[in-house]
Amino acid sequence: MNPLAYTSTELMTVAAARLLSSDDVCFVGIGLPSAACNLARLTSAPGITLIYESGTIATRPTVLPLSIGDGELCETALTTVSVPEIFRYWLQGGRITVGFLGAAQIDRFANLNTTVIGSYARPSVRLPGGGGAPEIATSCGQVFIVMPQTQRTFVERLDFVTTLGHGQGGGERARLGITTRGPTKLITDLCVMEPVDATLEMVVTQMHPGVTRQQVCDATGWPVVFAARVEQTAPPSALELDALRELHRRTAVARAAADIRAAAVVAQA
């Protein structure tokens, strides 16, 4: 295999990591956001401050956590504060420059649904709910969203607005008294979308290598708008791929070792 061959998930993670800088203080969600933020810390943004909602500030995990409150996050943090403190002083206090989110559904204005599919009272699928997202989206300086792009997840109309993006478009955040920028980047496995004009609709500004416009349209539940000038995403460098794969390798080794110990317990249980 060509050492620089890569998967679409790897490219999505690398593209997301590149958006972060050493000056950022980042509120990190579990999953793709966590992988991207830690990759940034290991490559282009060594000075970045990562904060998880379990209260760990300036954490430097050597492996990716499975949960938001893993011991690894606490043991490698500069300090760990209580959950009321993290939400009140640090998030609501305006100390966070970037919030990094994923979701089950997104619409063209980057509003997010993580609550229900179907009606709220009688959902066909009950999703986990908002967690920290509703306030992350309004209190952080700006929000990056990372999620794979499909017809099922990029929808014309959300079943439930868990978390505000740009509402119904230009000016809605300001009308609600919100002073932060909201979603400024949406990184998918096909492209990058940004709110470039006054409507604040997310439009394609960057395409990943080898992806066609038709592929993007086919994976989106609304008529996609492409910016006048669409850039091409640079493929992952050897350095980026090595750092990401090494991070995943360390994570897999650590989990396998833990699982061997744990499996003995489960077998007993």
Added chain:
Amino acid sequence: MTHRVARFRQLSDAIAECVHDGDTVALEGFTHLIPFAAGHEIIRQRRVDLTLVRMTPDLIYDQMIGAGCAARLVFSWGGNPGVGSLHRLRDAVENDWPRPLALEEHSHAAMANAYEAGAANMPLAIFRGYQGAQLPSVNPNIRQIACPFTGELLAAIPAIRPDVTVVHAQQADAEGNVLIEGVLGVQKEAVLAAQRAIATVEEVVPAFERRHPNACILPHWTLSAVCVVPGGAFPSYTLGYYARNNAFYLEWDRISRDRHQFRRWLDEQVFAASPEVFAEHARRTA
């Protein structure tokens, strides 16, 4: 005031005394220090009609909901962390099994503020939140309040005041003071907000070694009972004692998917068991 030594109790006695049918109960612990042994004891004592309060219901409330203990759930994120759905919670919400479950749903920021308001003996929590979000349209306990100084509209929700809070921690000293280290979550607030509180601990020590002056310690007189239950947070973790059992969290996805499989697990691992089994789980994971 007379000197009071916290009551060290058997877990079964503490639950029997402090947790009653119909109570509002908070078993807290944010991923870390989740009081599973206490949850199992509540199931064994067949408590019903409880209002369960927890930011992240996690496996512990999935088990209690599936066992039929709960009439109502107050929560802010109901998934199996890093794995997926809580199937017993979903079955209750989507199919009323084993009984209907009313939901009061919030965001993390809201619940953290509401616990803090409870600890501070305030009737409500005020914060900047829920802007543009749809939850206020389905949860009448989310309202707005105008700042009397600036006019800014802020979110308001009632303080959380549990009848009883249960937490797990590393150590109690001989007096029954309880030390919590690591990810602290909302445990201190949840204990101070409650009418009654139980702490389960890994061990009792004569005195805390190397106690940091800013350590998070619950004085014994804030607790109704202290119970020594080694491994009592399994399959979550206790920093300094044992790691999170991620394999069990993955295994739970399989166990909890199917009602019969879940019932069998409940019979074998809860009804036929006792708090002592947790010590063995923890020892093997450490």
